[in-house]
Amino acid sequence: MAKLFVEEVLGNPISVGSVSNLEKEMTHATQPVMEEIEMMAQNASHGNADETGFGMKNGQRGWLWVLVTEPAVLFRLFLGMGQEWASRLLGCFLGILTTDRWCGYNHYPPERRQLCWAHLIRDFKSMCANGPAGEAIGKALMKAAQLMFQMWHRFKIWKMNQEKRGMKISMTVLESQIHTIRARIQALLEEGAKRGVPKCGTILKMEPLLWTFTQIDGIEPTNNSAERAVRPAVLWKKRSFGVESERGARYVESMLSIWATSQRNGVSPIVFLRELIHSHRTNAPVPSIFSASVK
Numbered sequence: 001m002a003k004l005f006v007e008e009v010l011g012n013p014i015s016v017g018s019v020s021n022l023e024k025e026m027t028h029a030t031q032p033v034m035e036e037i038e039m040m041a042q043n044a045s046h047g048n049a050d051e052t053g054f055g056m057k058n059g060q061r062g063w064l065w066v067l068v069t070e071p072a073v074l075f076r077l078f079l080g081m082g083q084e085w086a087s088r089l090l091g092c093f094l095g096i097l098t099t100d101r102w103c104g105y106n107h108y109p110p111e112r113r114q115l116c117w118a119h120l121i122r123d124f125k126s127m128c129a130n131g132p133a134g135e136a137i138g139k140a141l142m143k144a145a146q147l148m149f150q151m152w153h154r155f156k157i158w159k160m161n162q163e164k165r166g167m168k169i170s171m172t173v174l175e176s177q178i179h180t181i182r183a184r185i186q187a188l189l190e191e192g193a194k195r196g197v198p199k200c201g202t203i204l205k206m207e208p209l210l211w212t213f214t215q216i217d218g219i220e221p222t223n224n225s226a227e228r229a230v231r232p233a234v235l236w237k238k239r240s241f242g243v244e245s246e247r248g249a250r251y252v253e254s255m256l257s258i259w260a261t262s263q264r265n266g267v268s269p270i271v272f273l274r275e276l277i278h279s280h281r282t283n284a285p286v287p288s289i290f291s292a293s294v295k
Contacts, residue, residue, distance in 0.1 A: 023247075023248075023251050024247060024251075025277070025280070026251065026254075026255075026273070026277060027247060027250050027251045027254055028280070029276055029277055029279075029280035030254040030255075030258060030276065031254075032286045033254070033258060033276065033286065033289055034253075034254050034257060034258075036288065036289065036290070037072045037073070037074055037257050037258070037261050037289065038072075038074055038091065040069070040071045040072035040290070041067050041069045041071070041072040041073070041074040041093070042067070042074070042090065042091040042092050042093045043092065043093075044069030044070055044071060044072070044093070044095050045070075045095045045096070045218070046069070046070075046095045046096040046097070046098070046216075046218060046219055047067050047068060047069040047093065047095055047096075047097060047098070048067070048068045048069075048097075048098045048099070048220075048223050048224075048225045048226035049065070049066065049067050049068075049086070049089065049090070049097060049098070049099050049105065049223075049226055050065075050066055050068075050099070050100070050223060050226035050227055050229070050230050051063050051064065051065045051066070051081055051102075051104075051230075052064050052230050052233065052234060052237075053237075054077060054233070054237050054242055054243075054252075055237065055241055055242025055243070056077075056079065056242055056243055056244075056249065057243065057244045057245055057246075057248075060079060062077055062078065062079055062242070062243075062249070063077070063078055063079070063080060063081040063085065064076075064077050064230070064233050064237075064252075064253070064256075065077075065078060065085065065086070065089040066089075066226055066229050066230055066233075066256075067089055067090065067093070067226075068225045068226045068229050068260075069095075070264075071261075071264070071265070071290065072257075072261045072264070072290075073229055073256075073257060073260035073261045073264060074089070074257055074261075075233065075252075075253040075256040075257045075260070076088065076089050076253050077243070077249040077250075077252055077253045081104060082104055083103075083104050083105075083106070083107045085104070086104045086105055086107070086108075087107065090108070094112070095112065096112050096113070096114060096212060096216055096219050097112060097113050097114070098113070098114040098115075098116060098219065098220065098222075098223050098226070099113065099114075099115070099116065099223060099226075100115070100116050100119040100223060101115055101116075101119060101120075101123075101202070101203070101206065110206075110208065110209055111208075112212075113209045113212065114209060114210075114212040114213055114219050114220075114221065115206060115209045115210050116221075116222050116223035116224075117145060117148075117149070117210070117221040117222050118222040118223065118224060118227075119223065120145065120203065120210070121142060121145050123199050123203065124138045124141040124142045124145065125138060125142065126138070126198075126199070127141070127192070127197055127198065127199060127200070130197055130198055133192070133195040133196070133197055134192075134197045134198070137188055137191060137192040137195070137197045137200065138197075140188050141185060141188050141189075141192075144181055144184050144185050144188065145185070147181055148178060148181050148185075148221075149221070151174075151177055151178055151181065152174070152178070152213070152221060155173070155174045155177060159173075159174075171214060171215055171216065171217050174214045175211075175214040175215055178211070178214050182210075182211060182214075185210075186204070186207055188200075189201075189203055189204040189207065190204060229260055232256070232259075232260075233252075233256055236252070236256075258272065258273065258289065261289055262289060265289065265290055267289060267290075267291075272287065272289060275287045
């Protein structure tokens, strides 16, 4: 695909071997930038994590992981999807972590986790297919979740307007506003667990992780930012059918990380990569992806 693009669109003849060599050079050039991205992401105050399948050499199933933070977006391509690999992605990360309910993140301290409400709503919908009891509990939970989101959106707008006027708003305001709906959801989950509705008991055990966003400013109740970051990678995977080497894996994760982090910081990815390869070939200082000089 790259060979065809260069020859047909850019009008420059190139061999497949040359494409591979250029990818190798770019991967080597990006290593200092990847270290900077990793440091910024793993030292952020909060982040969203997600993972998706990604084909690797010899037909092995790899997993592409992402950690989305305010300053940086870090992608890593590993062979596994267990806790060991989640730990390798997070490294020294100590912030608030928003994820789905997948058990691979269960090693992370629960007081620093937020579960994704978009995934929870999908769980509530699936409950409706489990007989009369499941339908009743599922519909009631979806209605309660909808009300919760309405309250949260209203609070965000009100808080923003008040802070524009110089007032400091405590998150205890939101926590108190949502107290009744939280009690309602907990009661529904307890009732569902007693009546054998699937997933109610599991979610109930993690109930405190549903409400971190009401206690800590800046935390979203969904994992949407991580899911949005993964979508371009999924399209890449479909077009390329995965990677065939360890070097290919490093190329994928570095290109995805740099592209997403550049956009997050208002930096042109194309301009940045051009300056990066120029500095690599001339032994000049490596440009910072967080610098305004390449915007």
